[in-house]
Amino acid sequence: MRQNTVLDGKSLITPQAISAHFLASDTRTKLQNGEQARAELALVLQIALQQFDSEVDPAKIIHRAAGALHGIRKLYAAEIWQQLIPIAQKHPVAQYFLQDPFTRWSFDKPRGYSGDAQLLDFIYGHPSVSAHVDGASALGKALYAYTREASSSVAVRERRDILADFVDECANRCEGSAEVLTIAAGHLREARISKAFELGKIKRWLALDQDPISIGSIHQEYAGTVVDPVDGSVLSLLKNEHALGKFDCVYAAGLYDYLNDKVAIKLTEKCLDMLKPGGSFLFANFATEIQVDGYMETFMNWALLLRSEEDMWRIVRGATEGMNVDCSLRYGENRNIVYAVIRKLD
Ligand SMILES: C[S@@+](CC[C@H](N)C(=O)[O-])C[C@H]1O[C@@H](n2cnc3c(N)ncnc32)[C@H](O)[C@@H]1O
Numbered sequence: 001m002r003q004n005t006v007l008d009g010k011s012l013i014t015p016q017a018i019s020a021h022f023l024a025s026d027t028r029t030k031l032q033n034g035e036q037a038r039a040e041l042a043l044v045l046q047i048a049l050q051q052f053d054s055e056v057d058p059a060k061i062i063h064r065a066a067g068a069l070h071g072i073r074k075l076y077a078a079e080i081w082q083q084l085i086p087i088a089q090k091h092p093v094a095q096y097f098l099q100d101p102f103t104r105w106s107f108d109k110p111r112g113y114s115g116d117a118q119l120l121d122f123i124y125g126h127p128s129v130s131a132h133v134d135g136a137s138a139l140g141k142a143l144y145a146y147t148r149e150a151s152s153s154v155a156v157r158e159r160r161d162i163l164a165d166f167v168d169e170c171a172n173r174c175e176g177s178a179e180v181l182t183i184a185a186g187h188l189r190e191a192r193i194s195k196a197f198e199l200g201k202i203k204r205w206l207a208l209d210q211d212p213i214s215i216g217s218i219h220q221e222y223a224g225t226v227v228d229p230v231d232g233s234v235l236s237l238l239k240n241e242h243a244l245g246k247f248d249c250v251y252a253a254g255l256y257d258y259l260n261d262k263v264a265i266k267l268t269e270k271c272l273d274m275l276k277p278g279g280s281f282l283f284a285n286f287a288t289e290i291q292v293d294g295y296m297e298t299f300m301n302w303a304l305l306l307r308s309e310e311d312m313w314r315i316v317r318g319a320t321e322g323m324n325v326d327c328s329l330r331y332g333e334n335r336n337i338v339y340a341v342i343r344k345l346d
Contacts, residue, residue: 030077037076041084044068049093058142062097062295066150069294081297088298097299099140101132102147106300114302115254117186117214123153124160124189128217152292155336159253159284162332162339163190166282167205170249171196173278180205181247181274183237183267184255187217191227200226206244208232234259234267247274251282257304261315268319268342275344285312287331287338312340 031037048065052058069088073081088094089107098104102122111118121128125148133144147153163182167190171178178201182188185207191197197205205226207218210233218229232242234255250271256264264283271281285307296302307315309329316327319342326343 030080031075032077032080034076034080034083037072037080037084038087040072041069041087044072045088045091045093049091049096052093052096052139058139059146062143062146065093065097066292066295069298070291071294073294073297085298085301089301094299096139097143097295099137100143100147101129101136101140102144103300104140105129105132106296106302109301111211111213115258115304116211117209117217119302120156120186120189120254123148123156126187126189128187150292151334152286152290152296152336155286155332155334158332158334159337160190161193162284163251163253163282164194166249166251166280166341167191167194167202168196170280171201174203174248176201177203178249179203179245179247179276181244181250181271182207183234183250183252183271185209185218185229186211186214186254188222188227191222197225197227202226204228206230206247208237208242210234234263237270238266244274246276246279248276248279249281250274250279251284253282253284256283256285256307256315260305261311261318264315265318268315272319272323272325272342272344277344277346280341280343282339282341283315284337284339287336289331289335291336307338309338312338316340316342 044065048061051061072084098107102119105119105122106114109116118128122132122144133141136144167178167180170180178196180202182205186209188207191205196202203226206228208230209215209218212231215229215231218227222229230242230244236242252267252271259267268281268283275281286304288306288308288311290306293304293306296304312329316329320327324345326345328341330339331337332339
């Protein structure tokens with residue numbers, strides 16, 4: 001049977017598509033006992049429910065539940081874990097966790113897909129989410145105080161700094177003439193912390209995204225600057241629908257986590273093709289070491305393709321075969337996000 005590869009990450013961002021990927025992964029070393037897994041989950045959820053009813057400190061409740069969910073996810077085969085997700089989502093305790101405005105936004109997906117830029121604004125603590133936070137219950141606010149400081153959120157805020165540093169290094173190298181391309185730019189929050197941007201050391205900065213609301217936000221926020229929003233997607237890039245020119249640096253964050261290897265390799269090849277000699281491409285991915293995956297996939301309904309170092313190298317190798325490049329991999333400080341940087345040498 002011929003398998004079609006969906007080339008557009010936009011259409012890949014569904015928990016169903018991601019679970020199909022999980023199911024294809026190796027489960028031989030994991031437990032297969034579904035009944036036992038359901039019993040363990042029921043216990044975790046019941047304890048959390050009792051704790052909420054008894055007004056235990058919300059941070060303690062969510063910390064314990066998230067840790068236990070991670071443990072169950074790790075222990076059991078992917079297909080069993082996938083069966084547990086809707087059980088958790090339908091459990092009465094979900095109504096407590098969903099009082100967290102960040103969890104609620106993720107679960108409801110008001111923009112129609114997971115991991116939108118507004119969701120990241122909950123992590124960044126950006127004023128754009130203030131109304132949602134202010135309107136939350138006292139319990140919701142307490143849960144948000146926890147989720148926005150969870151290890152994954154800390155890693156995303158560090159990622160924003162790493163992206164700004166990546167642009168700044170590029171701008172220093174190019175002495176004022178840097179041309180930058182951001183793919184899946186979201187609200188491009190990193191531009192506000194880029195020194196080079198502040199000092200006017202960037203010649204042009206294209207910010208591509210498939211979401212018209214994100215594009216509108218960039219238009220508004222960066223009107224009159226070198227930032228130029230581009231309404232486009234992974235698919236339109238791969239189909240060469242844009243004549244964007246060449247760049248000194250290209251990067252993508254919050255995108256590869258939704259792309260299977262085949263699309264990830266094609267996109268990487270395309271990004272390298274858009275680099276000038278000496279230019280660099282960076283892509284980030286949530287790492288397999290993340291600890292809050294169980295909570296994200298259940299109560300936030302936010303599934304990600306987590307990648308290990310080896311998974312990242314597979315993409316890098318697949319996209320750079322026969323090319324004269326310098327490649328490196330690094331983790332962020334808490335190892336929740338892994339970064340690949342490919343420098344094109346000629
Ligand atoms: C998690 S946000 C990341 C935003 C930003 N890069 C950051 O790190 O804060 C993901 C963004 O990817 C965009 N996106 C998802 N799939 C895409 C695709 N196939 N093509 C272009 N953009 C895409 C979404 O519209 C969203 O704005």
